[in-house]
Amino acid sequence: MTDDKDVLRDVWFGRIPTCFTLCQDEITEREAEPYYLLLPRVSYLTLVTDKVKKHFQKVMRQEDISEIWFEYEGTPLKWHYPIGLLFDLLASSSALPWNITVHFKSFPEKDLLHCPSKDAIEAHFMSCMKEADALKHKSQVINEMQKKDHKQLWMGLQNDRFDQFWAINRKLMEYPAEENGFRYIPFRIYQTTTERPFIQKLFRPVAADGQLHTLGDLLKEVCPSAVDPEAAAVIHLYSQLKHPNHLHPRKLNNSSACSSKHDYKLFGAFLKG
Amino acid sequence: MAEEPQTVLQLPPSSAAGGEGLTDVSPETTTPEPPSSAAVSPGTEEPAGDTKKKIDILLKAVGDTPIMKTKKWAVERTRTIQGLIDFIKKFLKLVASEQLFIYVNQSFAPSPDQEVGTLYECFGSDGKLVLHYCKSQAWG
Numbered sequence: 504m505t506d507d508k509d510v511l512r513d514v515w516f517g518r519i520p521t522c523f524t525l526c527q528d529e530i531t532e533r534e535a536e537p538y539y540l541l542l543p544r545v546s547y548l549t550l551v552t553d554k555v556k557k558h559f560q561k562v563m564r565q566e567d568i569s570e571i572w573f574e575y576e577g578t579p580l581k582w583h584y585p586i587g588l589l590f591d592l593l594a595s596s597s598a599l600p601w602n603i604t605v606h607f608k609s610f611p612e613k614d615l616l617h618c619p620s621k622d623a624i625e626a627h628f629m630s631c632m633k634e635a636d637a638l639k640h641k642s643q644v645i646n647e648m649q650k651k652d653h654k655q656l657w658m659g660l661q662n663d664r665f666d667q668f669w670a671i672n673r674k675l676m677e678y679p680a681e682e683n684g685f686r687y688i689p690f691r692i693y694q695t696t697t698e699r700p701f702i703q704k705l706f707r708p709v710a711a712d713g714q715l716h717t718l719g720d721l722l723k724e725v726c727p728s729a730v731d732p733e734a735a736a737v738i739h740l741y742s743q744l745k746h747p748n749h750l751h752p753r754k755l756n757n758s759s760a761c762s763s764k765h766d767y768k769l770f771g772a773f774l775k776g
Numbered sequence: 777m778a779e780e781p782q783t784v785l786q787l788p789p790s791s792a793a794g795g796e797g798l799t800d801v802s803p804e805t806t807t808p809e810p811p812s813s814a815a816v817s818p819g820t821e822e823p824a825g826d827t828k829k830k831i832d833i834l835l836k837a838v839g840d841t842p843i844m845k846t847k848k849w850a851v852e853r854t855r856t857i858q859g860l861i862d863f864i865k866k867f868l869k870l871v872a873s874e875q876l877f878i879y880v881n882q883s884f885a886p887s888p889d890q891e892v893g894t895l896y897e898c899f900g901s902d903g904k905l906v907l908h909y910c911k912s913q914a915w916g
Contacts, residue, residue, distance in 0.1 A: 583887060616888060626885070626913075633884035638898065642883045687898075703894050 515665045517544035519590050520600040523555045526574075529607055531562045539600065543663060544587025547628070548580060550574055550661060551619040559605055567607065572615055574604045579614040583627050592693055597629055625657050632656060636675055638705075639685035683715065684708035692726050702726055829853060831896040832903060835864065838879075838910035842868045848904075853893025857886050864909055879908040879915055 517542040525535040536556045542551060549571075554572050573580040575593050580603070594601050608619070618624065632653075636645035645653075652671050659668025678685050688708050691701040704725050709718055790798050830850040837843045842846060852858070861876050870876065879885050896905040908914065 583889075627887060630884045630886065634880070634886065637881050637883060642881060646883065700889070700891060700894075704897050 508754055511669065512665060515545055517587060518542060519544060519586065521560075522600040522602050523573075523601065523605050524666055525553075525559050525562075526604050526606045528609075529559075529563065529605075530567045532564065533562050535559050535562045536588060542586045542590075542601075544585065544590070546586055546660060547582055547584075547624055548589075549582040550621070550624050551586075555605065559607070563607065566602070569608055570610050570617065572606050572610055574606060575602070579611045581615060582618050582624075588693065602752075621661075625661075628657060628660060629653060632675070635689035638687040638689045639675070639678075641686060643678075645743075648674070683713070688716075690721065692722075694726075831893060831900065831905060833860075833892065833896075834904050834906045836906060836908045838908050838914045839912070841909060841911045844868065851892055853891060853896070855892050856888060857890050857892065857895075858888035859898065860907075861888070861909075870911075874911060877910050877913055879910070880905075882908055883915055885913075885915070 521540050521542045523538040523540065525531065529535075535558075538555050540552070540555060542548075552571070552573075560568055573582070575589075577594060582587050590601055633642065633645055635643050648671070655667060655671050658664070659666075659671070684701075685708055686704050690706065691703050693701045702725055706716070706721055706725065710716055710720075830852055833849045833851050835844050835847050835849065844864065857878055861878060864870075864878075865872070865874065865876050877885050882894055886895060892905065899905060
């Protein structure tokens with residue numbers, strides 16, 4: 504159980520060194536220096552970039568500022584995706600720091616959702632937590648919680664408080680002794696080779712014969728092209744442990760992804776506790 | 777009401793078992809949608825085979841939100857929640873500035889760019905996806 508806690512802490516405290524640069528097209532009153540920040544992998548861009556916003560707005564006139572948005576090498580960054588996911592999908596093979604361009608105009612309506620307030624981020628985060636629990640426990644655990652417990656999950660994320668978050672989240676990670684696991688595993692598989700959004704399907708943690716399903720089993724069932732040695736597709740498989748209570752794919756490189764020698768019991772390694 | 781050039785195909789409501797008629801959801805030609813939603817071509821027949829291109833959605837009003845006359849819809853799997861919201865707002869003649877929230881399992885509000893096909897896979901039952909819609913936040 505101790506090494507599980509270490510893994511949980513490692514995931515929670517994962518950081519990406521990032522360099523924010525103002526887009527050349529933005530109108531400034533003087534030169535804007537780049538801004539450096541360590542981004543938490545488990546959080547959301549619009550939640551952790553207030554300082555970035557303030558820094559660049561200092562050199563701009565109010566009338567030239569509208570909603571902030573971020574872009575990496577021409578790709579608008581979806582604020583509602585966890586930061587670690589964005590990085591692994593788009594920039595993991597590039598040298599650090601992650602170079603993100605900041606914009607204050609020409610919001611790309613077709614590519615991005617608006618983020619009108621911190622409340623919007625909270626609503627999105629809580630919805631993800633609820634969706635995950637709908638799969639794990641038919642929403643029973645999260646619905647039985649009090650409003651203050653929900654608030655604590657959010658505050659834990661917002662304030663980077665591991666213990667505060669996990670005091671509540673551990674209840675969402677439990678299952679009855681007589682069961683061998685959750686009803687279904689919440690997961691999303693993102694592929695870099697397609698425009699299609701993520702794959703999300705029903706997947707039980709235990710097979711009919713009582714054996715625990717492995718990560719390889721999951722891939723074989725929902726994303727068979729991923730385990731085809733001939734396929735050129737690079738799958739980004741994330742183990743963003745329990746964030747936000749979804750198993751996001753973990754990155755594997757080409758050939759090792761396909762050999763599937765990684766027999767991670769879905770429960771033992773990643774989701775137990 | 778002023779009729780824009782609409783491409784909604786209305787099948788006459790069936791009085792056979794099954795109740796209300798299934799209607800195609802057409803794309804909003806003026807409202808931009810997140811790129812993951814595909815346009816629906818009116819009049820497309822569902823291809824035979826296991827993966828139906830369209831899924832059945834049952835819309836239920838919450839609270840004092842107006843009730844849709846047609847509640848059952850056949851919708852392309854790739855249609856997004858935002859696309860569905862825009863459609864319902866138009867159908868109910870709500871103004872663009874009015875908010876509309878959609879809930880799954882009466883518990884969570886999926887992201888606007890979420891595809892209905894994925895929601896159906898994970899949360900559908902008895903061959904359909906039940907969605908509750910509300911002008912205010914019903915389940916937080």
